[in-house]
Amino acid sequence: MSALLQDPVDLQRQAISLPPQTQTDQLAERVVLTPQGAVSPPPGYSGMIEHSTSAHAFLEHSTSILFPVLFVLNVYFSFDRLYELELVWLAAVAIPLALVLGDFVGGLVHWAADTYFSEDTPVVGPALIKPFRQHHIFPRDICTHTLVSIVGNVCILAVPILALCLYMLWVSQHGLLAFAILLTTLMAAATVATNVIHKWAHQEKPSAGVRWLQRMRLVLEPRHHQIHHTEPFEMHYCITNGWLNPLLNKIGFFRRLEATLRFLGIKTTNARNSCDSRLM
Ligand SMILES: [Zn+2]
Ligand SMILES: [Zn+2]
Structure with missing residues (x-):
């Protein structure tokens, strides 16, 4: 999800008090974003256009191009190193492990x-906190976002990590390092794919291939994700494949983590209490 520069709720409030011509302009802007050419946004859509700043958009686009290049180079050279050292079996371990760990990191x-x-927290507020919280109010807005806008933020973080991994492969011949880099690279790919998979879970008519992946539980299944958008809004944070959600629910992982942080003096911002307008 891209950084949001205008609050859709604020924009809706502004639209009510604007002069007629401006309201028409605002409406035209809504039509662009609503599916099937609807005049007003259906439930779950804000109908608002979201923009990144030009600097942020540059970073999103450049890293979205660099990420697949670095991904292929890291996978090729780390796999080649494992093959040379007759440790190919480690590559077979890395794939499922990366899918589980990627799901966990994304969930965390x-x-x-x-x-x-909060949305006002410097740096992470507009780039990370706000998109997640706006998603709870307008969950289907993600269906209107472009590929770059939904993978860009993660690519900005992943590209420097993969560049460092490639450098480490260059300077070290160690087999375990090659395994760690292959695992990190596959985890990064799972994390980058998370918002695409999340978008699929909110689409009204995903493609047949996507529906098959969802049915097989290889990616996040929509009904499984619906639980996150249902009261008390405090479960199923893992949104890559959701495999870990049942286990994390059972052991009360996030509640225990919150209790530990509370003990250390770090309090929640009670965002969940204000999310009663969530819709699929
Ligand atoms: Zn959430
Ligand atoms: Zn969602």
Whole structure:
């Protein structure tokens, strides 16, 4: 999800008090974003256009191009190193492990963004906290976002990590390092793919291939994700494939983590209490 520069709720409030011509302009802007050419946004859509700043858009686009290049180079060279050292079996371990760890890391970031900080927190507020919280109010807005706008923020973080991994592969011949880099690279890919998969979970008519992946539970299944958008809005934070959600629910992982942080003096921002307008 891209950084949001204008609050859709504020814009809706502004639209009510604007002169007629301006209201017409605002409406035209809504028509662009609503599906099937609807005049007013259906439930779950804000109908608002979101923009990144030009500097942020440059970073999103450049890293979205660099990420697949670095991904291929890291996978090729780390796999080649494991092959040379007759440790190919480690590559077979890395794939499922990356899918589980990628799901967990994404879930942890999602929980933190839903539970702590605020939209005004410097740097992470507009780039991370606000998109997650706006998503709870307008969950289907994600369906109107471009590929770059939904993977860009993660690519900005992933590209420097993959560049460092490639450098480490260059200077070290160690087999375990090659395994760690292959695992990190696959995890990064799972994390970058998360918002695309999340978007699929909110689409009204996903493609047949996507529906098959969802049915097989290889990616986030929409009904499974619906639980996150349902009261008390405090479960199913993992949104890559959701495999870990049942286990994390069972052991009360996030509640225990919150209790531990509360003990350390870090309080939640009670964002969940204000999310009663969530819709699929
Ligand atoms: Zn959430
Ligand atoms: Zn969602």
